[in-house]
Amino acid sequence: MRIATWNVNSIRTRVGRVTDWLVRADVDVLAMQEIKCKPEQFPRVAFEAAGYQLELHGLNQWNGVAFASRIRAEDVEIGFAEMPEFKDVAEARALGATFDGVRLWSLYVPNGRTLEDPHYAYKLEWLDRLAAASAEWVSNEPETPLALMGDFNIAPLDTDVWDMAEFVGATHVSPAERQAFQAFEQIGLTDVVRPLVPTGYTYWDYQQLRFPRNEGMRIDFILGSDAFSENVKAAEIVRDERKGEGPSDHVPVVVDLDW
């Protein structure tokens, strides 16, 4: 089974690129983030014509998560237990589904904005609650392969940004965010891509020629349970998808499972 995650930054703008890549890369299940639309606005026809079914969760022009798959989705879940709200809204940032016995979550972690912003406290709380929910999933069904996939908006290592000097006092690299990321490892959800792809970014800002200068960040991850990780046979960060006309600012991250 070939599984991928991709922050598409508006599916309505990106539908051609995404469906072309899905077919070309022979992907079975794609977790998308930032679809930036309601389900009724999602460009379904192009995906269905390419042979993909859809599970969608979008409330408005912000956030939005989804799955496109050649495999039927089962036990679809919107949000997770005790997921925090922001300004009294449970935002569209988490969607779970099971594909051929593999439990996957498409996740768009809050950005945080600045260290002083209420959005930053929300980010940390959101991660903390996700870790608590994940610990339950793992302990309840340790034999079920489980992966958390998406845009974590955290650069866990100094080498995951182009220049740490640019990130003094910024979000994405703070000790609290990195600790929140490490908490997943402590409950048995480990980065299944890093061992196979030790270096490389997954995101480059549109501004300031970040991509041509290769000034990027590694913030998109696939964290697998033991039952998931032991079946991973290959992984890839598809840097080429940042090139050409109308790219997302993020690229796909892919794993091949022996499943």
Add this chain to the structure above:
DNA sequence: ATGTCGCCTACGAGGCGA
């Protein structure tokens, strides 16, 4: 260069979010 995108409202251009 506050240097780019994408979505909204509402019809021009500004606001928000990343």
